[in-house]
Amino acid sequence: MSNTSIPKGTRDFSPLETARRNYIFDSIREVYKLFGFVQIETPAMEQLDTLTGKYGDEGDKLLFRILNSGNFLRDVPKDLLNDDAAAALSSRICEKGLRYDLTVPFARYVVQHRNEITFPFKRFQIQPVWRADRPQKGRYREFYQCDADVIGSSSLLNETELLQIIEKVFSKLNIDVTVKINNRKILAGIAEIMNMSEHLTELTVAIDKTEKIGLNSVKDELKSRGFTENQWQILEPILILNGSSNEKLTKLDLILHNSKIAAEGLNETRKLFSYVASAGIKVKIELDLALARGLNYYTGAIIEVKANGVEIGSICGGGRYDNLTGIFGLKNISGVGISFGADRIYDVLTALELFPKSADAGTQIMFANMGEEEEIHCLNIANALRMDGVAVELYPENAKLKKQLEYADKKGIPFVAIIGGDEIKSRSAMIRNMRNREQTPIELTAEARNQLISIISTV
Amino acid sequence: MSNTSIPKGTRDFSPLETARRNYIFDSIREVYKLFGFVQIETPAMEQLDTLTGKYGDEGDKLLFRILNSGNFLRDVPKDLLNDDAAAALSSRICEKGLRYDLTVPFARYVVQHRNEITFPFKRFQIQPVWRADRPQKGRYREFYQCDADVIGSSSLLNETELLQIIEKVFSKLNIDVTVKINNRKILAGIAEIMNMSEHLTELTVAIDKTEKIGLNSVKDELKSRGFTENQWQILEPILILNGSSNEKLTKLDLILHNSKIAAEGLNETRKLFSYVASAGIKVKIELDLALARGLNYYTGAIIEVKANGVEIGSICGGGRYDNLTGIFGLKNISGVGISFGADRIYDVLTALELFPKSADAGTQIMFANMGEEEEIHCLNIANALRMDGVAVELYPENAKLKKQLEYADKKGIPFVAIIGGDEIKSRSAMIRNMRNREQTPIELTAEARNQLISIISTV
Numbered sequence: 001m002s003n004t005s006i007p008k009g010t011r012d013f014s015p016l017e018t019a020r021r022n023y024i025f026d027s028i029r030e031v032y033k034l035f036g037f038v039q040i041e042t043p044a045m046e047q048l049d050t051l052t053g054k055y056g057d058e059g060d061k062l063l064f065r066i067l068n069s070g071n072f073l074r075d076v077p078k079d080l081l082n083d084d085a086a087a088a089l090s091s092r093i094c095e096k097g098l099r100y101d102l103t104v105p106f107a108r109y110v111v112q113h114r115n116e117i118t119f120p121f122k123r124f125q126i127q128p129v130w131r132a133d134r135p136q137k138g139r140y141r142e143f144y145q146c147d148a149d150v151i152g153s154s155s156l157l158n159e160t161e162l163l164q165i166i167e168k169v170f171s172k173l174n175i176d177v178t179v180k181i182n183n184r185k186i187l188a189g190i191a192e193i194m195n196m197s198e199h200l201t202e203l204t205v206a207i208d209k210t211e212k213i214g215l216n217s218v219k220d221e222l223k224s225r226g227f228t229e230n231q232w233q234i235l236e237p238i239l240i241l242n243g244s245s246n247e248k249l250t251k252l253d254l255i256l257h258n259s260k261i262a263a264e265g266l267n268e269t270r271k272l273f274s275y276v277a278s279a280g281i282k283v284k285i286e287l288d289l290a291l292a293r294g295l296n297y298y299t300g301a302i303i304e305v306k307a308n309g310v311e312i313g314s315i316c317g318g319g320r321y322d323n324l325t326g327i328f329g330l331k332n333i334s335g336v337g338i339s340f341g342a343d344r345i346y347d348v349l350t351a352l353e354l355f356p357k358s359a360d361a362g363t364q365i366m367f368a369n370m371g372e373e374e375e376i377h378c379l380n381i382a383n384a385l386r387m388d389g390v391a392v393e394l395y396p397e398n399a400k401l402k403k404q405l406e407y408a409d410k411k412g413i414p415f416v417a418i419i420g421g422d423e424i425k426s427r428s429a430m431i432r433n434m435r436n437r438e439q440t441p442i443e444l445t446a447e448a449r450n451q452l453i454s455i456i457s458t459v
Numbered sequence: 460m461s462n463t464s465i466p467k468g469t470r471d472f473s474p475l476e477t478a479r480r481n482y483i484f485d486s487i488r489e490v491y492k493l494f495g496f497v498q499i500e501t502p503a504m505e506q507l508d509t510l511t512g513k514y515g516d517e518g519d520k521l522l523f524r525i526l527n528s529g530n531f532l533r534d535v536p537k538d539l540l541n542d543d544a545a546a547a548l549s550s551r552i553c554e555k556g557l558r559y560d561l562t563v564p565f566a567r568y569v570v571q572h573r574n575e576i577t578f579p580f581k582r583f584q585i586q587p588v589w590r591a592d593r594p595q596k597g598r599y600r601e602f603y604q605c606d607a608d609v610i611g612s613s614s615l616l617n618e619t620e621l622l623q624i625i626e627k628v629f630s631k632l633n634i635d636v637t638v639k640i641n642n643r644k645i646l647a648g649i650a651e652i653m654n655m656s657e658h659l660t661e662l663t664v665a666i667d668k669t670e671k672i673g674l675n676s677v678k679d680e681l682k683s684r685g686f687t688e689n690q691w692q693i694l695e696p697i698l699i700l701n702g703s704s705n706e707k708l709t710k711l712d713l714i715l716h717n718s719k720i721a722a723e724g725l726n727e728t729r730k731l732f733s734y735v736a737s738a739g740i741k742v743k744i745e746l747d748l749a750l751a752r753g754l755n756y757y758t759g760a761i762i763e764v765k766a767n768g769v770e771i772g773s774i775c776g777g778g779r780y781d782n783l784t785g786i787f788g789l790k791n792i793s794g795v796g797i798s799f800g801a802d803r804i805y806d807v808l809t810a811l812e813l814f815p816k817s818a819d820a821g822t823q824i825m826f827a828n829m830g831e832e833e834e835i836h837c838l839n840i841a842n843a844l845r846m847d848g849v850a851v852e853l854y855p856e857n858a859k860l861k862k863q864l865e866y867a868d869k870k871g872i873p874f875v876a877i878i879g880g881d882e883i884k885s886r887s888a889m890i891r892n893m894r895n896r897e898q899t900p901i902e903l904t905a906e907a908r909n910q911l912i913s914i915i916s917t918v
Contacts, residue, residue, distance in 0.1 A: 004571040004787050007504050007555050012568055014575065015497035015582070022498070034845045036822035036852035036872075038474035039481070043601050044503060044557075044587065045466050045523075064504075065526040067553055069591040073542035081540040083532035094526055096466045098503075109471055112463040116473065118869040120855060123474070128503065132528040142502050155855035157834065164842070278835040280842060328463050363495035375616065376737040383623070383739060386493045393495035396579060396614035410577040413495075 009133070009141030016360060020349070021144075023359035024173070024342050025126055028146045031168045032124040035161055037148050040123050042105040044130075045096045052097075054104045054327065062131045065094035098130040102147045103324070103337070110151055111328035119152030119333075138312075140343065149337030151324070156268060159301045159320065160275040162338045166305055166316055167283040169340065174354050175307050177315070180288035182302045183269050184319070186252065187292060189262020190238060193255075194231045203227075203235075204292035210239060211290065238289055245273060245287040268300060297321045303338060307348045315344045362391065364456045365415040365431075366408045369395040377424050378417070381444065388453055408434055415456055431455075468592070468600030475819060479808070480603075482818035483632070483801050484585055487605045490627045491583040494620055496607050499582050501564040503589075504555045511556075513563045513786065521590045524553035557589040561606045562783070562796070569610055570787035578611030578792075597771075599802065608796030610783070615727060618760045618779065619734040621797045625764055625775055626742040628799065633813050634766050636774070639747035641761045642728050643778070645711065646751060648721020649697060652714075653690045662686075662694075663751035669698060670749065697748055704732060704746035711748075727759060756780045762797060766807045774803045821850065823915045824874040824890075825867045828854040836883050837876070840903065847912055868893055874915055890914075 006012060013021060029039070045066060052060050072093045073081075080089040099105050102125045110117065126146045133139055148165065150158040163179065170177045191200040206221045213221075218239075219232055227235075238255060241248045249270050256262035269287065276285055293302050300320030307315050318338030325333050349355050365385070367378040375394065382392045393413070395404045401418070408416050418430040418439075431452070432439045442452060465471060472480060488498070504525060511519050531552045532540075539548040558564050561584045569576065585605045592598055607624065609617040622638065629636045650659040665680045672680075677698075678691055686694075697714060700707045708729050715721035728746065735744055752761050759779030766774055777797030784792050808814050824844070826837040834853065841851045852872070854863045860877070867875045877889040877898075890911065891898045901911060 004509070004567050005506060006502055006509075006567075006571075007506060010502035010504055012502070012572065013500040014572070015499055018498045018500050021500075033821070034848070034850050036825070036850055036870075038821055038870075039477045040474055041472040041477050041480075043465055043469035043471070044589070045469055045601065047464060047466060050463070050465075061528070064528075066557075067524040067526050067549055069520070069523075071542050071545045073540075073545050073548070076542075081532075083530050083535075086530045086532050089532070090526055098525075108463050108465075112465075113471065113473070118866055120866075122852075130503070142504065150855070153855045157828075157838075157853065157855040160838075161853075161855075168845075275835075275838070279838045362492070362497055366495070369616075376734075379616075379619075379734070379738045386627075389493070391493050391495055393581075394616065394620075396609070396612045396616040396620075407577055407579075411495075411497075 007141065009135030009139075011140060011142070015362070019362070020355050020359050021342065021346060023355065024340075024345050024349070025144070025146065027172045028169055028340050028342075029124070029126060031165050031172065032148050034168070035122070035165055037122045037124040040106075040109065040125055041127060042099065042102075042109055042125070044098055044128070046099050046105055046108065048091065048095055048097045050108050051100055051104060052091075055100055059100060062133055063100055064098040064130045064132055065090055066096040066098070068093055068095055099127075100131055101129050102127060102145045102339070103149075106147070106149060107324045108328055110333070111325050111330045114330060120150050120158070121152055122148070122150045124148040138343065138347065144342045146340040146342055147337055148339075149335050151335035152333055154320075154334040156272050156275060156301075158336050159272050159303070160279055160281075162303065162318065162336065163272075163276060163281055163283075163285065164279055166303075166338065167281050169316075170283070170305070173345065173349065175315075175345070175348055175352070176309065177283060177305050177307055179283055179285040180291050180304045180306070181269070181272070181285060182288055182291040183265035184292075184298045184300055184302060185261045185265025186256070186269065186289065187265075189256045189259035189265060190235065190289075192259045192261060194227075194234050196227065196231060199225070199227075201296060207235075207239060207290045208292040215239060241289065245285070246270075248287050248289070249273075265300075272301065293317055293319065297324065299323070301336065307352075310348050310351050312344055312348060312351075314341070315348060316340045360412065363393045363411065363413045364391045365393075365417055365452075366404075366411075366413045367392065367394045368401060368404045368416055368418045369398045370401075370418065370420045371398050374419055374421070374424065378419055381417075381419075381429075384449065385453070388449075390453055390456060405432070405434075466600065468594030468598075470599060470601070474821070478821070479814050479818050480801065480805060482814065483799075483804055483808070484603070484605065486631045487628055487799050487801075488583070488585060490624050490631065491607050493627070494581070494624055496581045496583040499565075499568065499584055500586060501558070501561075501568055501584070503557055503587070505558055505564055505567070507550065507554055507556045509567050510559055510563060511550075514559055518559060521592055522559055523557040523589045523591055524549055525555040525557070527552055527554055558586075559590055560588050561586060561604045561798070562608075565606070565608060566783045567787055569792070570784050570789045573789060579609050579617070580611055581607070581609045583607040597802065597806065603801045605799040605801055606796060607798075608794050610794035611792055613779075613793040615731050615734060615760075617795050618731050618762075619738055619740075621762065621777065621795065622731075622735060622740055622742075622744065623738055625762075625797065626740050628775075629742070629764070632804065632808065634774075634804070634807055634811070635768065636742060636764050636766055638742055638744040639750050639763045639765070640728070640731070640744060641747055641750040642724035643751075643757045643759055643761060644720045644724025645715070645728065645748065646724075648715045648718035648724060649694065649748075651718045651720060653686075653693050655686065655690060658684070658686075660755060664753060666694075666698060666749045667751040667753055674698060700748065704744070705729075707746050707748070708732075724759075731760065752776055752778065756783065758782070760795065766811075769807050769810050771803055771807060771810075773800070774807060775799045819871065822852045822870060822872045823850045824852075824876055824911075825863075825870075825872045826851065826853045827860060827863045827875055827877045828857045829860075829877065829879045830857050833878055833880070833883065837878055840876075840878075840888075843908065844912070847908075849912060849915060864891070864893075 076092050128144050191197045202225045298319035299322040302319040304314045305316035320336040322334045369375050382394050385392045416432045428443050535551050587603050650656045661684045757778035758781040761778040763773045764775035779795040781793045828834050841853050844851045875891045886903050
């Protein structure tokens with residue numbers, strides 16, 4: 001007898017969970033399509049050398065590697081066969097790995113298929129990714145990403161469109177959100193006027209934590225990394241800037257006027273806000289100078305979305321990157337993308353009780369099985385209803401009615417039709433409403449069927 | 460610069476391919492739901508001991524194993540570190556494997572979650588599986604399965620329902636099919652009257668090839684496996700039985716009257732045909748005594764579907780199994796299931812040119828980008844159309860119109876709206892039909908928008 005556990009950090013999804021997850025995926029997919037994004041899929045496995053070196057040393061350790069088939073030890077030098085050499089050995093005995101995100105496979109896809117692709121290429125992709133991370137609450141070893149990217153156009157209309165998509169997805173899901181934006185070039189400008197351009201990464205890693213740990217701790221962290229009090233005196237006023245996003249931009253024009261790169265970032269951000277206004281985007285969008293998202297590959301806009309009223313971190317994020325396909329030899333293609341975090345969105349919808357009943361809808365009506373003659377009779381009625389798009393079950397066995405009703409109840413089926421010998425004779429059915437247990441006889445004429453369908457469909 | 464190939468036997472799916480595959484998956488999913496099946500998902504990775512020993516020795520070799528993270532060689536005995544011991548070593552350094560089918564993970568799921576499940580449990584599952592098979596035409600290392608099973612009911616109404624589902628799916632996909640059915644108990648009865656009950660597997664493996672290699676070769680194969688001429692004299696008349704399925708059943712009653720198990724199988728099959736008639740199933744279903752599907756775990760009905768007019772093997776198959784969850788310690792639960800082969804269905808739809816245009820539908824109209832003022836104007840019109848559910852793109856850059864039209868053309872966008880300064884003034888748009896290159900000016904009144912939507916939507 002085999003055991004029945006699953007690998008830690010992975011999950012089974014029950015019918016209810018799967019239906020609710022599909023509600024999220026379908027909502028996102030529908031909006032992506034409204035904006036002309038097309039879906040692609042890539043294999044779960046990539047060549048290991050497509051993946052390694054793309055996520056830093058830590059990321060390399062989190063890749064799931066797939067053991068070569070057959071005699072995987074053939075031709076492996078003996079000196080690799082000891083536990084000091086595990087890393088080197090693993091690349092000899094594993095050629096493939098599971099994808100770690102959708103971004104690198106997308107970059108690989110673009111380069112591999114560049115002659116078939118029409119640029120600007122607006123693609124979306126909704127697939128699972130795998131990371132050998134330490135499992136903890138809300139962090140899994142297998143989870144879905146829902147990415148959209150536009151590659152091959154540097155127009156800020158693309159950022160605008162992604163913001164429109166964010167607005168539409170969360171309005172569809174009924175989640176109240178705040179969108180934060182920033183621009184990597186503004187951050188670079190800040191580092192420049194602090195004379196710390198070479199320490200941009202440390203700077204952004206530290207200020208990215210402002211909301212979490214507070215200004216004082218950010219200051220401590222920066223000092224421990226060699227930033228001086230004078231430099232902090234330049235940075236602090238920027239981090240505590242108040243006013244509307246446009247007011248902040250105006251103040252930053254003055255503060256950062258010596259930095260050419262900052263001016264570029266400020267102009268881009270101003271133009272983006274102007275597009276946002278023109279496009280009639282109503283979702284709350286604010287400039288957040290502490291937003292960096294840790295990802296070093298962003299080169300322009302940085303975007304992050306938080307759900308208002310729930311403590312859960314960001315539920316969507318993205319930005320512009322200029323060199324994504326460079327690692328695969330295709331230079332100078334600018335892209336911008338976002339990714340929705342389906343697991344966190346699931347948690348938000350659960351916490352705020354926002355899953356609509358329709359997301360859970362399964363069988364709309366069950367026909368009880370009252371015996372051999374009756375089941376044949378019901379087969380036909382069930383068929384006719386299915387032709388009208390109604391989800392119908394006929395209980396497969398002539399079990400006790402109580403057991404059949406319990407089945408319907410547990411499965412959340414709202415109506416049960418009971419047709420015994422009397423009902424066959426009178427061409428009728430007893431319809432039991434499972435919520436209030438009321439039973440109503442109906443005739444099985446064509447009009448009554450339409451009436452039945454309309455009753456069923458309102459639930 | 461990394462290379463950009465993908466592992467052999469795996470595939471990227473382009474936007475067109477993904478849309479067409481989704482058309483297949485959505486059609487299947489929709490029908491499953493109409494019959495009250497609920498969807499679950501299980502992790503890509505299972506514990507290796509959940510998978511091993513379930514698919515025979517050959518199957519074990521085809522499992523993709525995932526290398527343990529970190530120092531995977533720690534505590535591995537030195538004598539395993541040589542290439543003779545690859546198999547033993549692999550189970551020490553790999554705890555997890557990729558799922559090989561959806562059936563074993565489903566059995567594991569049922570046992571693990573048996574206290575949450577309402578039986579009979581009607582579940583469907585559409586997910587990829589992985590096999591380290593030698594890649595060849597039509598055989599991939601990553602492919603999707605689309606399974607539905609009813610577990611916890613031995614009623615033949617379940618088989619009937621699966622046949623209804625098969626009819627509905629292929630009628631939806633417009634594929635003309637023939638369904639072949641058989642019953643393992645009839646096969647067991649045939650072996651019994653041949654006095655070869657203990658060689659049932661060899662018998663079924665051989666006769667399963669009848670269509671492919673012909674009766675004479677089947678005879679040769681059986682003789683080489685120790686079957687006598689006398690036994691062949693019993694078998695041959697059965698394999699060449701003609702007439703309708705009901706006529707065959709009547710003849711088999713006589714031929715197999717000494718076998719109790721055959722009588723059971725014949726009665727089940729007769730009852731199934733009677734349900735098929737009652738349910739008004741019109742798809743061609745025939746009793747095929749040579750149908751065995753090689754899978755030893757079937758214990759009752761066996762089902763296989765072929766597309767008429769295409770040489771491609773079976774595109775759907777399944778059957779009843781009585782002991783699926785037994786391997787995980789839950790005995791005496793009978794189940795019956797089917798699986799649609801999405802890749803072969805894709806090939807059939809391609810060969811017969813049956814993909815509907817709607818399956819490929821992407822962006823319905825693109826707004827050309829004629830400059831800064833114009834793009835702002837178009838942003839709003841595009842928005843309004845999206846509110847009406849129209850998939851719209853606004854070209855992100857003010858490129859040459861020729862380039863923009865080429866983009867629309869390559870992407871298969873049927874209409875382009877061109878709005879320049881004159882059109883803004885006259886509150887109109889020039890609508891270019893990309894098929895015939897005709898341009899029609901329309902006013903942008905509310906009525907005209909509705910008219911525009913109806914034009915777009917007919918394509």
